[in-house]
Amino acid sequence: MTAPLRLGTRGSALAMAQSGQIAEALTAATGREVELVEVVTAGDRSSAPVHRLGVGVFVSALRDALVARQIDFAVHSYKDLPTADAPGLHIAAVPARQDPRDALVATNGRTLAELAPGAKVGTGALRRIAQLHALGMQLEVTPIRGNVDTRLGRVLGPDADLDAVVLARAGLARLGRADVITETLDPMLMLPAPAQGALAVECRIDDPDLVELLAVLDHAPSRAAVTAERALLATLEAGCTAPVAAYGELAEGDAGDEIYLRGAVISPDGTRDLRLSRTGTPADAAEIGKALAAELLELGADSILGQEGHAGPGTQQFGSTE
Numbered sequence: 001m002t003a004p005l006r007l008g009t010r011g012s013a014l015a016m017a018q019s020g021q022i023a024e025a026l027t028a029a030t031g032r033e034v035e036l037v038e039v040v041t042a043g044d045r046s047s048a049p050v051h052r053l054g055v056g057v058f059v060s061a062l063r064d065a066l067v068a069r070q071i072d073f074a075v076h077s078y079k080d081l082p083t084a085d086a087p088g089l090h091i092a093a094v095p096a097r098q099d100p101r102d103a104l105v106a107t108n109g110r111t112l113a114e115l116a117p118g119a120k121v122g123t124g125a126l127r128r129i130a131q132l133h134a135l136g137m138q139l140e141v142t143p144i145r146g147n148v149d150t151r152l153g154r155v156l157g158p159d160a161d162l163d164a165v166v167l168a169r170a171g172l173a174r175l176g177r178a179d180v181i182t183e184t185l186d187p188m189l190m191l192p193a194p195a196q197g198a199l200a201v202e203c204r205i206d207d208p209d210l211v212e213l214l215a216v217l218d219h220a221p222s223r224a225a226v227t228a229e230r231a232l233l234a235t236l237e238a239g240c241t242a243p244v245a246a247y248g249e250l251a252e253g254d255a256g257d258e259i260y261l262r263g264a265v266i267s268p269d270g271t272r273d274l275r276l277s278r279t280g281t282p283a284d285a286a287e288i289g290k291a292l293a294a295e296l297l298e299l300g301a302d303s304i305l306g307q308e309g310h311a312g313p314g315t316q317q318f319g320s321t322e
């Protein structure tokens with residue numbers, strides 16, 4: 001009998017939900033048993049704001065456990081991974097991506113257009129803050145943090161003090177809470193974070209049998225989209241708190257499959273708003289992302305990123321505050 005595979009996971013409700021779903025899918029596809037091993041991270045122990053800690057603290061404990069062979073593989077929210085490669089590790093699968101869009105949860109079932117000037121909207125990510133300001137609706141954007149339930153409590157609970165919050169639709173869906181969404185936001189208004197809604201299944205490179213086994217979970221179109229979006233982010237050298245958005249959609253063009261990649265760099269106050277798009281074939285996903293980033297840089301993206309939130313190459317390991 002083969003021993004169960006050890007899947008390392010954080011203990012948060014979202015991490016447990018997505019690790020559990022991947023464990024089930026792997027067992028269904030391969031017959032291999034999977035056991036969840038909880039890894040406590042420095043980020044879970046601390047109550048400091050995420051923009052100080054960096055989301056990297058959540059990721060690095062799992063990666064340390066992989067390298068130390070305490071676990072066999074790990075499942076990450078792809079958008080939380082730093083753009084730099086992790087030595088010795090390999091992303092063996094990008095499973096079929098969930099809906100990557102952001103979602104509005106507002107009181108009284110309101111949509112974005114139904115919010116009055118001065119309405120209080122909570123979100124922590126600079127990308128969302130910048131795009132909310134860019135709408136020109138005079139919303140009062142309030143920084144919030146905490147897990148999904150804490151954030152929802154700001155609009156739904158007895159202590160609700162905000163008119164709305166913006167969260168990733170995928171996180172709510174994985175937790176079975178998509179029912180609270182009052183509007184799924186059009187990417188024309190709120191372009192998602194690079195790799196939002198996608199997971200990364202990671203193991204050690206020196207474990208070739210597992211690399212091969214995990215590949216059954218890979219979904220090529222999702223991997224291509226995420227590759228394009230992350231190449232854009234990496235080329236902009238935007239880590240940490242950068243207000244960068246990217247969304248790659250796969251469509252059937254006249255000459256076969258095509259990626260339609262949109263990218264945006266927006267100043268936190270919403271006054272400078274660069275949005276561009278580019279198409280190409282899925283095989284050139286990384287090139288499309290790099291080329292679109294180069295075009296954004298030509299139009300002054302670096303000066304927007306330089307104003308605030310530009311982490312620079314030296315701080316890449318900290319990942320995003322999404």
Ligand SMILES: NCc1[nH]cc(CCC(=O)O)c1CC(=O)O
Nearest residue numbers: 077167168170171196197198322
């Ligand atoms: N660090 C926050 C985070 N990381 C991953 C998700 C869920 C969505 C996803 O997997 O992309 C979320 C919550 C949110 O942004 O609302």
